[in-house]
Amino acid sequence: MSATYDLSGRFAIVTGGAGGLGRGIARALLGAGAKVELWDANGTALLEAAADLGGEVAVRIVDITDALAVDRAAGAAFDGHGRVDILINNAGVLGEVKPIWETSPENFQRVLQVNLFGAYLVTRAVVGRMRQQSTRASLTPHPLRGHVVNIASIQGKEGMARAAAYSASKAGLLALTKSVAKETAQDGIVVTAITPSAAETAMAKEISEERRAEILGRIPMGRFVEVEEVARMVLWLSSDECSYATGGIFDLSGGRATY
Numbered sequence: 427m428s429a430t431y432d433l434s435g436r437f438a439i440v441t442g443g444a445g446g447l448g449r450g451i452a453r454a455l456l457g458a459g460a461k462v463e464l465w466d467a468n469g470t471a472l473l474e475a476a477a478d479l480g481g482e483v484a485v486r487i488v489d490i491t492d493a494l495a496v497d498r499a500a501g502a503a504f505d506g507h508g509r510v511d512i513l514i515n516n517a518g519v520l521g522e523v524k525p526i527w528e529t530s531p532e533n534f535q536r537v538l539q540v541n542l543f544g545a546y547l548v549t550r551a552v553v554g555r556m557r558q559q560s561t562r563a564s565l566t567p568h569p570l571r572g573h574v575v576n577i578a579s580i581q582g583k584e585g586m587a588r589a590a591a592y593s594a595s596k597a598g599l600l601a602l603t604k605s606v607a608k609e610t611a612q613d614g615i616v617v618t619a620i621t622p623s624a625a626e627t628a629m630a631k632e633i634s635e636e637r638r639a640e641i642l643g644r645i646p647m648g649r650f651v652e653v654e655e656v657a658r659m660v661l662w663l664s665s666d667e668c669s670y671a672t673g674g675i676f677d678l679s680g681g682r683a684t685y
């Protein structure tokens with residue numbers, strides 16, 4: 427039996443919420459009773475996700491690399507719901523799978539722009555407002571204001587040949603996680619990140635069979651992570667059960683992580 431969490435009355439934003447992991451995470455948050463708003467640049471995929479998820483789900487077309495659009499979306503979310511309890515920074519792109527000397531500068535910039543700068547913009551806009559909202563009782567004597575979970579990657583810890591931009595962007599996201607956690611440590615905001623290995627989403631379908639085999643060969647468990655396994659860890663990290671782990675980087679790599 428799965429652990430259950432009561433997130434009723436909580437409001438969550440999931441960026442990249444129309445995609446594979448984002449949708450799975452949103453499903454888990456909705457299942458725990460939270461209201462969820464999906465932010466994604468892909469309007470068609472957002473409508474599909476909303477129809478698929480049902481329940482207390484709202485959608486908003488947001489390109490997370492657009493500072494003005496992100497700030498407007500954050501303002502609207504706080505105005506509409508009064509508060510944001512949970513932020514999942516999940517939107518991301520893979521980019522070119524090539525050795526660095528064959529990649530284009532435009533690709534490097536784009537991958538960092540979405541995976542790191544976009545997460546920065548969303549965190550800046552949402553956490554800046556989250557700090558101002560009232561605290562709520564938690565399971566400990568220490569009240570909480572909210573949780574932020576950043577979806578990084580094992581490649582951000584280990585690096586990966588033919589994925590320098592992606593790996594660098596995710597390493598940057600891990601450093602952003604630790605830094606923001608220190609800045610908000612006394613505000614009752616718990617900031618964490620996860621480092622999954624590969625999952626069967628649209629992103630995994632972008633890679634060749636040879637690349638798949640290369641990635642699989644690096645995972646001691648010999649399989650990809652299930653979307654539900656990611657969602658369950660994110661659920662815990664978004665709940666009051668996770669009250670003291672701020673700045674923590676949580677591994678989800680089937681044994682691939684070496685630290």
Ligand SMILES: NC(=O)c1ccc[n+]([C@@H]2O[C@H](COP(=O)([O-])OP(=O)(O)OC[C@H]3O[C@@H](n4cnc5c(N)ncnc54)[C@H](O)[C@@H]3O)[C@@H](O)[C@H]2O)c1
Pocket residue numbers: 441442443444445446447448465466467468471488489490491516517518519540544577578579580621622623624625626627628629630
């Ligand atoms: N699938 C994997 O193997 C894997 C492994 C580790 C980490 N991750 C990370 O998980 C996250 C989700 O990936 P996924 O596997 O669900 O991929 P996905 O391609 O299914 O979903 C990514 C979503 O992000 C959205 N997006 C892209 N650029 C955006 C932008 N500028 N603004 C707003 N939305 C944007 C896309 O439209 C898409 O819906 C990513 O950050 C990815 O790096 C994925």
